[in-house]
Amino acid sequence: MGTRDPRVDAYIARSAEFARPILEYLREAVHQHCPEVQETIKWSSPFFDYRGPLCHMAAFKQHCAFGFWKGALFLADAKNAEAMGQFGRITAIKEAPGRKVLAGYIRQAMKLNEDGVQPARKTKDAAPRPPAEVPGDLAAALEKNRKAAAVFAAFSPSNKREYIEWLTEAKREETRQKRLAQAVEWMAEGKPRNWKYMQG
Structure with missing residues (x-):
């Protein structure tokens, strides 16, 4: 059985009004499709662990963010330009992944953790990037x-x-x-x- 952390309840309760239904939607989806998930708080945000970090969510002043710890391995087209996570700035439930899509992503993330797959580490002998030019x-x-x-x-x-x-x-x-x-x-x-x- 999974666990629910009262700190996550408190996090959602003190989030902006628009953010609460989004966070609840994401939270319930994770619990529904990963019944063994364990909730916790890391870096001041709710995290969901299943045999290691699975996914996380956060609320900001004007948007929410949601992402998978190993999302780079199965979300190649993620729009992670300006927001934490892989789904951009979520300001309403309709902007979050749909239930079926989310279920598929959760299952993929679970399988990666079950198989012990780790994100590819950057090789040390890769050529360093030149310093960015200051505008x-x-x-x-x-x-x-x-x-x-x-x-x-x-x-x-x-x-x-x-x-x-x-x-x-x-x-x-x-x-x-x-x-x-x-x-x-x-x-x-x-x-x-x-x-x-x-x-x-």
């Missing part, structure tokens, strides 16, 4: 904020690249300016781009 607007913004500039300079190449790609992927200038302001604010606080997902 002019980001460089100018950092010049005006010493604290943020110092943090950015100390970042690893991957942490720098995450901010740069987030900025350059913005399709509208208005979006880019908002991201630029947010990036500098977070860097001044010593935060990497994906700091929200690292909280334990």
